[in-house]
């Protein structure tokens with residue numbers, strides 16, 4: 001198991017360059033109905049910006065507004081790595097995908113991907129936004145985008 005984790009981390013380190021500045025990467029349209037990639041503001045369940053409070057911890061991603069059932073697109077040319085889910089207890093929105101592209105590694109949560117492997121060109125369909133209102137009534141439905149930083153020095157033990 002430990003070897004598997006180590007191998008996974010090494011694989012990520014190869015796929016993701018830590019020298020890429022995410023702010024310089026131009027994101028294309030992520031979700032149908034939200035062509036400007038509007039971010040989730042604050043609602044009764046919390047705020048969508050990076051670092052927002054989540055009880056005792058901080059929000060580790062950025063939430064992009066996306067209506068339930070909307071189509072989610074590749075924001076640039078991407079390679080799908082594997083399934084990645086937000087929760088340990090299953091619910092109606094517990095799905096997502098880890099991807100790479102433009103030297104970045106990132107996860108998208110609350111999306112049902114059409115598949116979990118392969119490559120997509122910018123603007124091609126990744127999948128469908130899951131029914132978030134069923135789990136969090138009156139929340140601003142959104143895709144959670146989380147960057148993964150795997151710095152080589154973190155792999156040394």
Ligand SMILES: [Zn+2]
Nearest residue numbers: 061062063144
């Ligand atoms: Zn989020």
